[in-house]
Amino acid sequence: LGPGFVPVQGDATDPALARPYQPLIDAHARANGLDPALVKAVVAVESAFDPHAVSDKGAIGLMQVLPETAARYGVTPRGGHSIAERLADPATNLRIGTRYLHDLLARFGDDLALALAAYNAGEGTVVTHDNRVPPFPETRDYVVLVQQVYALYRPPASVPGLSC
Numbered sequence: 001l002g003p004g005f006v007p008v009q010g011d012a013t014d015p016a017l018a019r020p021y022q023p024l025i026d027a028h029a030r031a032n033g034l035d036p037a038l039v040k041a042v043v044a045v046e047s048a049f050d051p052h053a054v055s056d057k058g059a060i061g062l063m064q065v066l067p068e069t070a071a072r073y074g075v076t077p078r079g080g081h082s083i084a085e086r087l088a089d090p091a092t093n094l095r096i097g098t099r100y101l102h103d104l105l106a107r108f109g110d111d112l113a114l115a116l117a118a119y120n121a122g123e124g125t126v127v128t129h130d131n132r133v134p135p136f137p138e139t140r141d142y143v144v145l146v147q148q149v150y151a152l153y154r155p156p157a158s159v160p161g162l163s164c
Contacts (some may be wrong), residue, residue, distance in 0.1 A: 018154055024094050025094060029113050034105075037150055039097075041153055043062045050062070051093065061090070070086070076093065
């Protein structure tokens with residue numbers, strides 16, 4: 001991985017870390033037409049399943065959603081809680097993060113690499129780089145890592161003609 005990339009702490013693919021959030025991941029992924037394994041991979045790489053994770057850029061929670069992105073999707077301060085505080089709630093975070101990921105996939109023609117690059121570096125950055133993965137080591141490493149973790153979480157494909 002590139003020098004600017006900071007990998008998640010510990011073994012973020014440990015099933016015990018995902019278990020408390022699996023029902024929410026499944027529900028929000030399906031509500032947005034996403035593979036739950038993809039959402040789980042994004043969460044593993046973004047926060048290592050820590051709902052209180054905060055990045056140095058201010059992204060919050062399981063899917064590391066920026067408060068500006070949450071506001072764009074209608075999250076407002078409510079009940080004495082700021083947008084940032086609301087994003088620490090796993091259900092809110094997954095609801096917004098999965099909607100955003102769905103919209104990025106739609107915007108970039110279901111190109112997973114471009115959608116992940118946009119999730120990491122911003123959709124405007126992908127557009128300004130001629131709808132290609134930007135040449136930033138962190139973003140390139142992120143796209144590869146999420147896809148690798150996604151491959152780990154996906155059930156193995158059945159091979160026609162083989163039986164166990």
